[in-house]
Amino acid sequence: MSSASLLWWVIPVVVLLILLLIAFTIHCVTRYVPVIARIFEFSPQFRPRIEPTRREGQTVTFPTTGGIQLTGTYLPRRRGSRRVGVAVVCPEYLGNRWGALHYIDWLRDLGFDLFCFDFRNQGESQSDPSYHPLQWVTRHEVADVLAAVAYLDSRPDADPAGYLLFGISRGGGAALGAAAKTKRVWGVVTDGAFPVKETMLVYLKKWANTFVRFRGILPWVPDWFNHLLCRLARWSTSRRLGCRYVNVGRAAARMSPRPWLAIHGQKDQYVPVEVARALAAYASPPRLLHVVPRARHNKAYDVDPQGYRAIIETFLERFAPRLPDDRPHDPHQPARLADSPTPSSHPQVAVPLVTPKTALNPNHDPFAVTSSNPTRQVVDPVEPHSPTTLQPDSNPILTG
Template sequence: MLMAWSIMEVIARNWAMVAIISTIVILVVIPILVLLKYVRISLNIMRTTKPPLARGPLDFERMLGEPVTFPALDGLPLSGMLLRARGAARKGLIVFAHEFCSDMYSCARYCRPLVERGYDILTFDFRGHGRSDCPPGYVPRQWVTDRELADMRGAVAFAENWLAEQGRAIELGLFGISRGACAAILVAAENRRVAALAVDGAFSTDTTIEYFMRRWAYIFTSMRFAYENYPTVFWRFLRAWMIYFARREFGCRFPSVRKAIARMAPRPMLFIHGEKDSYLPVEQSRKLYVLAGQPKFLWVAPGARHNQAVVLHAERYSDLTVSFFDRYLGSEDRGAPTAARPTSLFARGSTPVTGVPAAASGSDAAVAP
């Protein structure tokens, strides 16, 4: 009893200090503990959220080419294959980067028309996929990391060496799907020999993580007013914290595609995204499209879900990708087309091939559906 009275007396004499400490605990310590719990629970997003494939590996006819092996930038051996263009005229070489949980043979559903129209294709297995090994301790996930970036760099280096051995100009195109699209953008941002790139279902890990955290916030709090009215800076702080913990837990870095595309020297880019993509909403591609330099194009595939534009609109998909690379990789004259010299589908779009009106007006319909 005497001890309790002594404690009360101390509190009474130091009430101002007690009030300050209590305020700090309520306003700082408790929120930090809650956020830590939320961030750790939210790491499940990065551990287990897998995107759907457009089709299973047995739902399309494989294309077979010349087997090749080459090292990733960090020395890990990777498996791939070269698909030679059909016909005498070769327009260029395109490096294909498959989606997560797929393999090099995925190129068949996306690249068959390109091979038939004169393009050589280098396709390969990212580490931990298909025939490529995975180093101990690393688990590939749906988010592009510095490891997949090393794989993509290795593939591009191999492609450049192959072109040099063939006595051909060392420039190439990149074609990536979902996570592979992210790796393609990251490499294009640092390599000026990439003349053009087409990406389907591209996203940036940081902004996508923020989207998922906002989307699932209601699971962690019943205060709807709170999670719907947090300022943007709060969510950015939260995503930075989450990526920090992910780096520590998974032992890898998560490069920002958003930052890479913002600093990229202007390169022709074709963005494709499914209108009904519920896994990665089309807004993710729109954000990257806005950051990209000219010329740039975005086709939102009507009714298509994640990675399904090529399934629902096979002919349109083929026409767009072939016409795009014909214009910016396979053509000797790559200037903007004049009215007297139209350029396939891209001259019939809702904006000129330079895409300036679309960027200025905020419209993303740079390629007419």
């Protein structure tokens, strides 16, 4: 057969395959993207921690984007003549600032001031009538965290060293998004944080068998095509709900090399550990994923409060800009500046950096995932990011 005759056979076959691919794509987009968008907008029956307002601290209001007024409370340290640092507490979806303090209020005993606030459309903060929040982090939540940092910077006792961000679930994603946009954050601690894109992909695979008629084709569908469907669904949802979703993985990469401690429950029924590992893999060292056995979503502190405090305290001993008054001097470690009441009166006195009693990573590998179980210190190494490694597990993936 001549080359010309072969082309007459090959060209129609190639054109037919292209037309079939286009038809398949149009079919999936028109049939399944609306379904994915509806699932994406589904909010599980969360039971967020909501606690009554305390009569302590200084309650303030401060502006955020859209002319919305947020409510927050500044809580001073309980002991120590010198302030060790200031932590901004970002609550979970549907939770309030007082419930978020349940996880971190003990930092005040170490010399930290805390500033907890309510996101827009939550707690005592104003609501934006044009925005319908979900469990996914958007630019609105990131803007609210940045507004909290801007408020702290406007205070006469603003910390010249910057701030620690502590976020729970969606609040953790918002904290990472804010840290990527301002250098006034020196570190981040999250509990149950998750990325939008990767969690949605696992969610899609989990429910695909329910909605796809020809299930035999699912193993042959590449991840890039699933990502395309998810991207279109997010675009549709963002237009309808008046928001833009945050690429939390990209934000985690951009906040490096500032330190990040990610805490996650091994039995998380909403966000499996594989998703947390994928998110942690975006960031460069120093960062650590600490897995708490038997803990469900946002329940790591309740399962192991002693281990929860220990891992955070060790993280702060290594990375906080200052240390409490009662820490011993180690002449072999570099020094850190002591506290100052205002940015304009920065002191020249240094406080030594001590070596933590327990290493942040037992194997001295900043990529490691640790466990609070003393009989199993290292669960698994954090591998470089690879979206194709994410697979649904036996847990119901409802993303929260």
